[in-house]
Amino acid sequence: MDRDFDITRIREAARAAGMGEALSRRGFLLLSASTAAAVTALGLCEALGADAPLVILDNAKGMILADPTRCVGCQRCELACVEYNEGRSQPSLARIKISRSLNFGPGGPGGAQGAWGNGLVVQGVCRQCPHPVPCATACPNDAIRLDPATGARVVDGQACVGCKLCQRSCPWNMLVFDEETQKTTKCFLCGGSPKCVEACPADALRYVPWRDTTREAPARAASLSLITPEKTASCLECHVPGRPGTVTK
Amino acid sequence: MNSAGEDWEEAAAEAVREASRQGRAVSAAEVLEALAARGFDVTSPDAGEKAEAALRAHAGLACFAGADGAARYHDPALLSATYAGIMDRKASPTLLMAEEIRANSREYPRPVPVELFEAEPFGLTPEQIGDALRAMAENPAFEDIAFTATSTGAVYLFSSRSLEPGYAKFLAEHAQNLAMNP
Amino acid sequence: MASATGGFAGKVLRVDLSTGAVSTESTVERYLDVLGGTGIGYRVLWDEVPAGTGAFDPANKIVFATGVLAGTGVPCNGRTAVTTIFPTCWPKPLVGSGHMGGQFAAKLKYAGYDALIVEGKADRPVWISIRNSQVQIRDARGLWGEGIRRATLEISREMGGECAVAAIGQAGEKLAPMAIVANSVSHSAGGVGGVMGSKNLKAVAVQGDGAVRLAGDKGEWERLVKFHLSILGGNNQHVVPSFPTPQSEYYNPGSRWVGEPGRRWGAAEPPVEITGNIRDLNRIAYRTNSAAFYLGANAWQYTVRGNGCTGCPIRCHTIVKVPSVAAKYGVGEMGQNTCAGLLFGRGFFRKLAAGDKSHTSLEACMLGMHLADDLGLWCNYGQLQRDLIKLYYDGTLKAKLGAKEYDSIPWDKYESGDPAFLLDMIPRIANRQGELGAVLSQGTAGLFTAWSITERDWSQDKETAYWKMGHPKHHANEDDGQCGVIINTQYNRDAQCHSHVNFVRNGLPLAVQKRLAAETWGSPEAVDAVGDYTPANVYKARRAKWALIRKELHDSLGLCNWMGPWVASPLKERDYGGDDSLESKFFSLATGLKTNREELDRMGERIFVLHRALTQRDMGEPDLRSRHDTVPDWVFKDANGAAPFSKGTTRMDREDIAKAMDLFYEVMDWDRATGAPTMEAYARLGLQDVGRRMQALKLTPGTRG
């Protein structure tokens, strides 16, 4: 992204968001939270300087919504995700997760779901989490960024060093590690035309406007977020210690 | 053109397409009604003829003679002639069944199980089916309509214009056996 | 040929259970010319298993092989061919293969293998664990005696829930020739379970995380996959729905495409209503409901969803939930299967077998699936059930079984059509209990060997549907006249070929079928209306050849011959044509080996001829025509005495069938007198080594002493 951003556009956006001329760095963050993608497109975070940690504040625009009662466990979504993006057939690399629930459900062998249980297959989909985005926050290299087109949280392959810390941080185990490239990858909403949705023969997947679904499904895994001191410090830019939940004005 | 500047012929075709999307073929008269509703002047005495000519000439549309003898138009890409014909004949269960039986005997060829007519899109009740069969038996216009029963008692209907009774019986038995011959 | 850069997983895995040795070989270097699947199976048997080897001898080998397109997004892949010396083949075991879908094929590919060859015999029960490059022979003593369900569960606990487990049940352990191996709940390969049992092999479990590479451009691949999806119909490639729809010009009440708006998966929670346009590619999975097709529209209310093989949008293994069965018989409330597996229970009862669609039928089917898919019993395409009916009602059982055994069987329940009868009968056969269990678990072959019933008793009687060599017809003259007959003469078990029947049953009007036939096989005379047969002609022989080649191709590419080939489509804009070169297009893109339809068909023919040579070698018989390619007497009869070629009979004419065989041998380049492949045929197909061996054995035409 272009670092020489136009300060006047930021000012305009700030005014539009009722922020007046208060262009502190903190202001930028708040501004971003309220004006969403319009400002993101300006390369806001990177404008803060090469060393500033990246914190995603904007919500995604879209997300994949899955209906488990329709899922026929065909894995065509998984196959489409990898075949049409990477050009190979490898469900283990898919950014939508079916295989792991196919036989017994998320509970594993003996679980009540899946083909050996009640038949239900609950698809694993990325929730494109709101701030603080667990995977992006966990990345010590700021490799998980926001796709301006869709708001998807995407792994920048150039920046990813393959440490897998993001994988540990996702409560739903939605990041996958590509042994071939030695990088992590995750759902990037296919730039706005999701292959999985198109591929589903049972109409079980939809691409819908984003809303927060992170509280609707229990986590598959205890997430382990190791957050760098720089990022922790940046949290304090907005959040007052000792007053959880408040944001400084 | 109407006040919105729409082309008359195109609007007429669009009216046909709209009806096709809803699973119906329409007559020229119905098209004129739709055009009037869209602000076209359809009062001229030759409006009907003009509409018929325009619809017939339209490359994307097809037509068949409806149950009342008047032409029915549809867009075959949206609505097949088969389905349009079924919908058109729905008002008369006797005609509906007879034409469907004849078409099946002629085209595929095969007899059809009587339960077919209970299912959608036919949607006839067993009473309606019974009445229609009785009506056919009494009317020489339907003397070709016949039935055959399989060894398991399933009843199949066919038209003797296209199928010999023996062959119809065989085909009925064969159809009945398909689910036992996986 | 340039070297393949995709499609193949790369290696063939070999496990010697006698020595514990595990090794691999390069698929492309050794087996490229036979592709995979049955091709590899036949080649291994040809090269490594001497003639005369018995099915349960340690020298027999069992080859689990999939193909280039398995594990990819090609619709209707996911098949594994399990090739071995087949134990139900009578009077002498010969080569045969069972085929299973499910997750096994894809997992094997992702683990890096195109095939698994198991040889020798373990000295105690074992299972094979394959996790990518890690392969281990594991102790299965704790699993021995367990059903398939529990064995799968326990192995999955060790391997992780994502693995595919192909296991045998008690039937296989007890060396019943009529035993299956099954994976993914309901996907089984018949006849091979006992061979695993004879090797002390309880199961093969695979977990694979790797990739199947695609050599071609991914955009091109995506376009071809989508095109393929667009020409799919419902199950068995029935290209018209069973009801009129606004979008269809044609329909067929007998179609397996039974899903339509208004129907619903009634046992899903909450129920799923079918809405919208059923021709939409996002609704392909709603077209097929095997439970509703076989058991009647009532089954919709018990339907949870469709299920099936990796990557297949058709989902022919319908999952049903019937709590009342669970309560009544004390079995699980869930069931899933398709075709013969679905009908396993109902078929035993004379009362229900004739297409009964009552709730009792459904209960019988639920019980049948539950028992057979756990005990691992095979039905030999319904022959087991037909045999029991005949043996009971003609008094044979009473005569052959001791009074004590006979009286211990609840025949009252049998006669009244009470499904509870199955709780006695299925375990009895699977566990090989008593005289009845010992004999019926051998299949029809058991009747001929143990009870001195003659084959004629069966081949005269149309009701048995018996064809030859211990096995029934599989889409013969009743579906496809001479074409069906020719196909049914070729294998050592039931023919399992669907290329031909999927076309004749596709639901299009005869005139459209004839037009497509002219385009594909050179003349509209290649196909007749069912029961309105015309005399044999060369186009029918060509179509039979095509059908057999496509069957072997599908079995060797990992594709489903229950769905393919795709010469017809639901698309009016294509004049209902499909694409007969689809397989070669996919093969080319996946492997990077540019191969056209004719070239790929030649490979299919090579595989088919290898099967022929193997059959002939192991029979040691120069004259296959009269000793192998036989047709049962009932084919030449009609219950009402109708003459062959009269309208409304499937009766064939002996001379005409002889002519059909002449024409077939001619188009195959085989000797007319003996039906043996000629040296020229072997050479043309790149099977010179096989030809020379056959010549040395005096089994090629003109080499008889």
Ligand code: SF4
């Ligand atoms: S990968 Fe996980 S943490 Fe990251 S956005 Fe998706 S669901 Fe949230």
Ligand code: SF4
């Ligand atoms: S939207 Fe694209 S990247 Fe995300 S799961 Fe679907 S196919 Fe994969």
Ligand code: SF4
């Ligand atoms: S493509 Fe649809 S039906 Fe198939 S596994 Fe994915 S979500 Fe389920």
